[in-house]
Amino acid sequence: MTGPRIVIIGGGILGCTVAARLLECEPRARLSLVDQGLIGGGASMYSAGVHFPVGRSERVRRLSGASADYYQTLHARHPQLPMHGFDFFVAAGAADAEQVRARCAGLRPLSAEERRQVMPELPYGQEVWRMPDCHAMDVQGLAQWYARRLRERAELLEGVGVEAIREHADGVSVLLSSGHSLAADAVVLCPGPWANEGCWRELTATLDIRVKKVVALHLQRPPEHGHALFFPVEDAFLAPLPQRGHWLFSYTCQQWDVTPDRCRQARVEAREIDEAREALRGIAPALAQQLGSGRVFCDAYSPSREPLVQFVGRHQRILFAGAGNGSGYRLAPGIAAEALALLNHALTTG
Numbered sequence: 465m466t467g468p469r470i471v472i473i474g475g476g477i478l479g480c481t482v483a484a485r486l487l488e489c490e491p492r493a494r495l496s497l498v499d500q501g502l503i504g505g506g507a508s509m510y511s512a513g514v515h516f517p518v519g520r521s522e523r524v525r526r527l528s529g530a531s532a533d534y535y536q537t538l539h540a541r542h543p544q545l546p547m548h549g550f551d552f553f554v555a556a557g558a559a560d561a562e563q564v565r566a567r568c569a570g571l572r573p574l575s576a577e578e579r580r581q582v583m584p585e586l587p588y589g590q591e592v593w594r595m596p597d598c599h600a601m602d603v604q605g606l607a608q609w610y611a612r613r614l615r616e617r618a619e620l621l622e623g624v625g626v627e628a629i630r631e632h633a634d635g636v637s638v639l640l641s642s643g644h645s646l647a648a649d650a651v652v653l654c655p656g657p658w659a660n661e662g663c664w665r666e667l668t669a670t671l672d673i674r675v676k677k678v679v680a681l682h683l684q685r686p687p688e689h690g691h692a693l694f695f696p697v698e699d700a701f702l703a704p705l706p707q708r709g710h711w712l713f714s715y716t717c718q719q720w721d722v723t724p725d726r727c728r729q730a731r732v733e734a735r736e737i738d739e740a741r742e743a744l745r746g747i748a749p750a751l752a753q754q755l756g757s758g759r760v761f762c763d764a765y766s767p768s769r770e771p772l773v774q775f776v777g778r779h780q781r782i783l784f785a786g787a788g789n790g791s792g793y794r795l796a797p798g799i800a801a802e803a804l805a806l807l808n809h810a811l812t813t814g
């Protein structure tokens with residue numbers, strides 16, 4: 465017996481994770497993965513790949529926990545994967561402490577002495593915790609690792625754009641820029657920040673996704689204290705990227721309604737360095753002067769700031785999975801599991 469024919473559109477970290485998990489639970493599936501560029505070359509290429517067990521809502525905390533377990537198991541089985549574990553130190557004002565404890569899993573309070581050693585520059589009145597089980601991954605490297613393994617069992621089409629998707633009651637046809645078409649029982653749409661572009665924009669219009677610039681700046685030298693710091697209220701972090709040999713400062717950039725194709729041309733600008741310096745000044749002032757380079761791209765954000773996994777179209781054959789909200793790497797295995805549960809339900813009951 466043959467399994468369902470599935471086409472995954474978008475070979476970023478999410479599309480690759482959906483593909484890998486699909487073949488884990490349905491080895492007979494006949495799978496095609498299509499990307500207009502090279503695998504892992506979209507938002508995933510720019511990702512800092514930082515994972516921490518944090519979520520503003522119960523669902524995001526669950527996705528984050530499930531993803532952490534998945535990555536730990538994957539790394540235990542494949543220690544060559546570019547994943548490096550570390551602990552974050554989390555800081556917040558006393559007034560926000562309760563909210564922070566609810567959002568971050570596994571926090572351990574620090575004694576006053578430990579606190580002085582870890583964060584000597586921290587303003588008085590801040591609480592500090594240790595948050596274990598965090599890591600940094602080379603996300604593009606992971607997507608390409610998945611792709612290498614997928615090639616043995618699936619059709620990978622790179623450099624091929626999807627130009628039309630036609631949904632019928634009994635299947636979907638996907639027309640490609642190469643002139644070929646693919647017939648499928650279902651399509652999983654993982655377009656990252658291209659959520660509002662291309663031939664699916666009418667299908668995704670109801671999701672109200674907006675695309676925001678994401679900026680992270682590189683630090684040539686590590687902070688003197690050598691600790692990774694996370695500031696949940698400011699939504700900023702300072703983390704090591706051992707696979708690249710530098711540190712990174714991520715803060716929340718507020719430039720909305722950008723497009724991924726224009727962001728390809730984006731460069732770090734003076735305005736972003738000023739914003740990041742301002743954010744870092746209150747946190748680790750000695751590092752603020754180091755900021756001068758980094759990475760700029762964008763990501764898809766949903767109105768609820770939770771990832772979206774839902775059917776679009778009329779016949780439950782086109783499943784959208786995305787809206788990473790700047791956390792698409794650290795939630796990808798959990799999002800993929802939700803997508804596959806929905807897909808399985810639709811294909812077995814439809």
Ligand SMILES: Cc1cc2nc3c(=O)[nH]c(=O)nc-3n(C[C@H](O)[C@H](O)[C@H](O)COP(=O)(O)OP(=O)(O)OC[C@H]3O[C@@H](n4cnc5c(N)ncnc54)[C@H](O)[C@@H]3O)c2cc1C
Pocket residue numbers: 473474475476477478479498499500501502503504505506507508509510511512513514515624625626627654655656657658662663678679680759760761762763786787788789790791792793794795
């Ligand atoms: C600077 C930066 C830092 C970040 N840091 C982190 C972090 O530390 N931790 C974290 O969890 N997240 C982080 N993120 C967010 C994370 O990178 C994204 O949420 C994640 O990569 C999204 O993955 P994706 O597979 O959904 O999208 P993408 O990786 O963008 O994949 C979508 C793919 O769809 C393809 N595509 C688009 N249109 C078509 C078409 N017509 N036909 C065929 N293919 C098409 C694209 O080529 C692309 O490869 C960061 C993002 C940025 C920009």
